[in-house]
Amino acid sequence: MSSINTGFPDYDLEERKVVTAPHELRAIADPFRGILLDLLLERAATVSELAQAVGRPKSTVAHHVKVLLDAGFLRVVRTRRVRAIEESFYGRTARNIYVGKVRPEDVTPPPWPNELADAAEESMPAYLADRMRALRHHVSISERQAAEFWERVIALLNEFDQLPREGDIPYSFVVSLYPAEHPTLPPAAP
Incomplete structure (x- = not known):
């Protein structure tokens, strides 16, 4: 599937991601992670920028970014060197996230929002x-x-x-x- 990007965000992403695995569902079930995903539809951002936007500590935001990264909803789209540290800019892997067919016994009650x-x-x-x-x-x-x-x-x-x-x-x-x-x-x- 090719990128559907035409301006926003400032990186390429797929049109859709269909999730069915319980760990993916748990990753998107947290409303705070939904806010992070929404922000990244505007442009790629660092953990510091996301933390500033939501008014939460960087450590909290970094934890949630890691969960989304591990579940395949985010990826590093570019990096930059700040002093001696490599800073990552995160972006979504897909513009739209669909919940596919899930076995009820795997996720009851539904964890998604x-x-x-x-x-x-x-x-x-x-x-x-x-x-x-x-x-x-x-x-x-x-x-x-x-x-x-x-x-x-x-x-x-x-x-x-x-x-x-x-x-x-x-x-x-x-x-x-x-x-x-x-x-x-x-x-x-x-």
Whole structure:
């Protein structure tokens, strides 16, 4: 698979990584590691830069970077010499991370984050300030249609990632597609 990079971040990365191994799932289950992964969609960064961005000690950030590195979510994309020490810049291995088929007995309950629940909590201040844009629709479609539509959503998400960094307010873009209990109309009469 070739790199899909067109500007952000400042290093090459694959389009997707599908994870199925329990150690990979545990690595991305920690919400703090998700923040680190998000930051690295902007550009490669050192442990010091990441620590400064999140306001945590370098030792804490270094631990989480190592977990992500060992699980294959991060890699060293370049280095530089600072005095007598080689400093590493870390980048993601893939823009999008998918949780693949997992045997329930390997990871019960699911350790990965519920992005929609996390987004609901994160969006509350914007909702209360009447600054949130959100939509929800229900449509009865086939699994094939859902899969095809989801691929177009991923393309839109990748476009969002590539927007020029012109503002000083971080925005979140949340998407979800899931089977839901919702009434549907009977087939139309001929």
